[in-house]
Amino acid sequence: MTGHHPDPEVAPTGRTGPDALVLETSESHQGLQPREQTSPEELRREVGAVLRLPEGVSVDPTNIDVERSDDETMIINMGPQHPSTHGVLRLMFELDGETVLRTKPVIGYLHTGMEKTAEELTYVQGCTNVTRMDYLSPLHNELVFSLATEALLGVEMPPRSDWIRMLLVELNRVSSHLMWMATNGMDIGSTSMMIYGFREREMVLAFFEKTTGLRMNHNFIRPGGTAADLPDGWEDDVMVICDTILPRCDEYDELMTGQPIFRRRTEGVGAITAEEALALSLTGPILRSTGVPWDLRRAMPYLRYDEVEFDVIVGTYGDNFDRYSVRLNEIRESIRIIRQIVEKMPAGDYRVQDRKVTPPPRGRIDESMEALIHHFKTFTEGFRVPSGEVYVATESPRGELGCYLVSDGTPNPYRMHIRGPSFVNLQAMPLMMRGGLLADAVAVCSSIDPVMGEVDR
């Protein structure tokens, strides 16, 4: 540690001069710049004038207050370690009094080069890496990576593995949305909601622990199926979760939905239109809250989503309250799906019986030399994937979670790119905040539901 510096004009690295400390701590161009240092093009982006909107609605790009003096506005910083920024997110605001003019999210504080790491790991190991990206819905990350690998391999999955995967990701959606309900409640002042949300999420995590061995970062869904079958008596556990959480959703309704303070803090705050959402590539509950019924589970079904019944929840106004309602009702829909999965779960293999992809069962290793070799090869070298490239997308709790995978025929991915929904959705922040109050910043940020592990990767 460098300790305390008595002379403020000497920065820790020995640079001197009045600007030394500013230079040391500033991130220069990445942050929000004063108006006179910002190009008109960039300024237009910050005020949302570049979006494709019907004429008459859109902001006239020539009519933006580019010449406005800095003396009237102030740039302030929130984060990177603010209790309500959902991770290490830094937001910079330009304020006119209490009104927010421009917003810029500054990200990258959790960047650990996971896409580079993926190139060093085999396909067998890959899931341990991707599962750490969106740590609130790890099973979705594992699923999208496994689906992409299987698409390159061209293997046909046994039905039971599809249904097990669906069960797990839907439970994960419930736990992720419950976590969002909890943190959103806390962000706008309802600490009881935080306790309740975490309490219910714990039930789902306990089931995950029983099934996968871990509460988070499971590495359970793998290319070729799942790591193990569901534990004995899983139906009862899942039904208890469903029977508990469904009535609790009605309790949340009572606590939050009709509450006047909650409604005044969410209704009409951070509203966006469907055109704006599409232009900004937003997906998931944010897009649906604007009234676009787009859910990849329905529109482009993967796994067995075409065999279960559920409704796609849409909002109307695209404000914070709609995003809240969409997520609350998606918990109910997920529980509806989970009940159908419990009914329809077929018997059979939980992983594909292809020795090149799946390691042999433990019992076979003791008696068969060949099985031992296969086991050894799978876990040391990994399996080879035919060269090619593929883009697979799934609906994660936050939106379209995509995986672009390039293979060169070796056991390691040549390039793995994850299209993180939070990374893209965070771009909506400047638009949602424009003209709003600083006090709503935390509520708006929370309603985007960013997970910084996925934003920074």
Next chain:
Amino acid sequence: MLFPSRGQYAGLVEEYRQQGFETCSDLCAVDYLTHPGRNLPDGVKAERFEIVVNLLSLSQVRRARIRVQVPESDAHVASLFPIYPGVEAMEREAYDLMGILFDGHPDMTRILLPEDWEGHPLRKDFGVSRVLVQFKGAPGPR
């Protein structure tokens, strides 16, 4: 899947948008330095970098993938920002990690790495252990 040249790229994407591809769901860059022999249609010259764009049409429920070859010596392409403002962060990420410049992007700065970072880590010639883990104030590497 389409393989336009760099000159055709922005025009083709604009054409697709008018055909009903409302949103650009993904944009990323790939470095083919150590895997030059990939399958490309006739007439497309393989270059070191590739920009891969995934467009999505909600009304027609289909996707389109566009792959543009970008040479190493002149690593820049037109920005899709005027067509799809949502690629803003994705193009910054491609610039940051792969070092490809996007002409016409309003804010071509690093997004994930610090501003003073040297190099572009997702390039294949950027070694994995090239940057040592350093802590502030700790003695430097031996």
